[in-house]
Amino acid sequence: MVLQNRTWVDMQFLNRGRMHSYGLGGSVILDDENYQPDQEIDVELRYTNIAIQTFDTSTAVQGSADSQSLAIWARSRVPTPISLFDGPLRAVFELAHTEFLGDLRGALGFNSLSSVGTGFEIDRSASDPIFSRVRIVFRYQFGQNVHGTSIGLATSF
Template structure:
């Protein structure tokens, strides 16, 4: 009877080993699924984030977000853009924006209870162009429809993190291996533009609604999708000449306010529904010496929104 008991023990041991191996494989598989789901959510978020920097907007021209509590990823955004009419006699409006974003979500305890923290970084660059035409409503007020097109590219610098996850946890994250995402968008904007220029003061006010849907193309399968970028913004600026003279022209004091309401998928994507900005600065009139860049402005801005506070410095030139 002893050989039978011995054989029974061997069978039980083999069954326990197989069961343990199956449990480990199942756990690894669950971790891979959880990690990829986490990553997919973050890439979807990054695609949505690009919508904040598609058009010239002082509230998002320079934005850096860090959640010290660790619940939200770090985000850095900077953009350069502008637009204007060709001339008063030929009211063709042209605009362009180029933006660079860096997004840093982090793998933490939320993935399979692993207790590890692995930084992941995505770098994105987007370019947006617009063409419109001014239709005068009054002497100072005009309506401006604008057609917009956007192109963007995102690259992952996660090869090291990807190897770490693969070697330590047996996890295969598609976007880490061949991490790239290309996106395009076509849409439009509608703007009300008010200008009232007099020697003793100059007023500019713009009310703008923008809608540019974004879609991926030629991208890693893990990060294909779309995003809805909508915003409603109000911007106003006042300029007053000071007693000081620079380059044979009065030095102007500049005062500026702006408010942007984010709509669609942008609303609440970064923890806020809107951003506001107040700014003040100085403007040099260079028209006497250089008609190409007739005015140069330096503006200090304070930006705020729900759970967001910050400052920025803007340098701009007018033709």
């Protein structure tokens, strides 16, 4: 109650409040792939637009949002001279940039986010048909007032 009186924010939502929402939208992707034995390059350009609307919701959190983003992403995989599990060990390099548009622009304190990454991929298709590729990528993300690191683990079936 003290916080509500000092900030004039309706805190009643925290006491059995509810929020329901739905979204409708989609993405359009332009994808260019160049897969060769000595190198694989993949570049994607993606536009996403999702309209989100609340329904049957507490007054404090009623609203809508027009969630839009435009992103470019690229990955290169280059075989190394090293073999593991009867397949090549590949070096992986990634670049990505996302511009947030519509109601997303500035919502988290920044308008765009970029990422650079490097890692490796093990081709296990000769020894394990279930997990044919395993990839680990270390990424550094950065934008206005924000930066961080991550480790991604991916498998292909």
